[in-house]
Amino acid sequence: MAALINRLTDAKRVVIKIGSALLVDGTNGKLRKEWLTALAEDIARMRVRGQEVLVVSSGSIAMGRVILGLPAGRLKLEESQAAAATGQVLLAHAYQEILGTVNLKVAQILLTLGDTEERRRYLNARSTLSTLLSLGAVPVINENDTVATSEIRYGDNDRLAARVAQMIGADCLVLLSDVDGLYDKDPTRNEDATFLAEVTELTDEIMAMGGGVQTAYGSGGMITKLKAAQIAMESGCNMLIASGKIMNPLGAIEAGEARFSCFVAKDTPRNARKKWIAGSLSSAGTLTLDAGAEKALRNGNSLLPAGVTKVEGNFDRGDLVTLLSSDGRDLGRGLSAYSSEDALRIIGHKSGEIAEILGYSGRDAIVHRDEMALN
Numbered sequence: 001m002a003a004l005i006n007r008l009t010d011a012k013r014v015v016i017k018i019g020s021a022l023l024v025d026g027t028n029g030k031l032r033k034e035w036l037t038a039l040a041e042d043i044a045r046m047r048v049r050g051q052e053v054l055v056v057s058s059g060s061i062a063m064g065r066v067i068l069g070l071p072a073g074r075l076k077l078e079e080s081q082a083a084a085a086t087g088q089v090l091l092a093h094a095y096q097e098i099l100g101t102v103n104l105k106v107a108q109i110l111l112t113l114g115d116t117e118e119r120r121r122y123l124n125a126r127s128t129l130s131t132l133l134s135l136g137a138v139p140v141i142n143e144n145d146t147v148a149t150s151e152i153r154y155g156d157n158d159r160l161a162a163r164v165a166q167m168i169g170a171d172c173l174v175l176l177s178d179v180d181g182l183y184d185k186d187p188t189r190n191e192d193a194t195f196l197a198e199v200t201e202l203t204d205e206i207m208a209m210g211g212g213v214q215t216a217y218g219s220g221g222m223i224t225k226l227k228a229a230q231i232a233m234e235s236g237c238n239m240l241i242a243s244g245k246i247m248n249p250l251g252a253i254e255a256g257e258a259r260f261s262c263f264v265a266k267d268t269p270r271n272a273r274k275k276w277i278a279g280s281l282s283s284a285g286t287l288t289l290d291a292g293a294e295k296a297l298r299n300g301n302s303l304l305p306a307g308v309t310k311v312e313g314n315f316d317r318g319d320l321v322t323l324l325s326s327d328g329r330d331l332g333r334g335l336s337a338y339s340s341e342d343a344l345r346i347i348g349h350k351s352g353e354i355a356e357i358l359g360y361s362g363r364d365a366i367v368h369r370d371e372m373a374l375n
């Protein structure tokens, strides 16, 4: 247990994800101020210890829907967008006010899927977050639900939090939830459910445990937490699932008074960018490789235009593309150094001919090996 607690106390950068059900009173849509005040004390103590803290907070829809008089149950997309727009103002204000009482500076960041998936925007978001941390602020992050539509959203803040942790190289992610960790069966329905304190490998058996446990407010549940664990562990970030149903939940973990499940980060030599590429959700197009190029990639080389036989999709320079073998196998993903339009013109050609074909001297490789993650 002590060794697992260190995963939190020794971390340099910690992302704390707070679920709607903890922050918002389900009966009246009001913020649970006392709870947040206690959490602010936890965060302040972590900061004093020299830890950098980021918060990923849900709750905008849960708060906004009550204010707008929207019915209980599932909302239409435009209704939840409206609710988020209304609730987010209150949420941000509450954080500013309550964290302010313990002298924490708060900054609001609203992210959309593209901010962690598109390289240029990813780099922007990452540098803003690092700057805020270096200035001693606590970034409070949520999905920009008002503009995110179903095709372009994370949809749940568990994965958003994992992406944020990955993006800024956090070493610990704590998902505060209404469950205190992972069980082999839904503990609300099975008295004999076994608690798992430590998970080192996300086996099929573990992933299958993500069934049940849904909350009325968040769109999460255990399955999105396990998906978040997948992203976090791959990114070198430990992930804790702990109950936030008590006051000062982080203090309770530190004191050994609250149990939690720890998903232990994999010790992987991949650099941060490679990890991000491997975990990205959607790719903008495909490049089909000839057999020689496939072999070259397996040997750790970059993908040159000469080895590409087909370009599909419409993508820009810097976008994520899927790499396919000549017989259509998914080989992995990478960031394209060329737009699809330019890629179409240079494939099959030697790198030395690129400047002449395109009229500018681009990179030799169409996907550099450092910007590639093979399956």
Ligand code: GLU
Binding pocket: 020, 057, 058, 059, 060, 061, 062, 084, 142, 143, 145, 155, 156, 157, 158, 217, 218, 219, 220
């Ligand atoms: N972004 C949503 C909100 O603030 C919550 C998403 C989730 O429940 O995971 O209301």
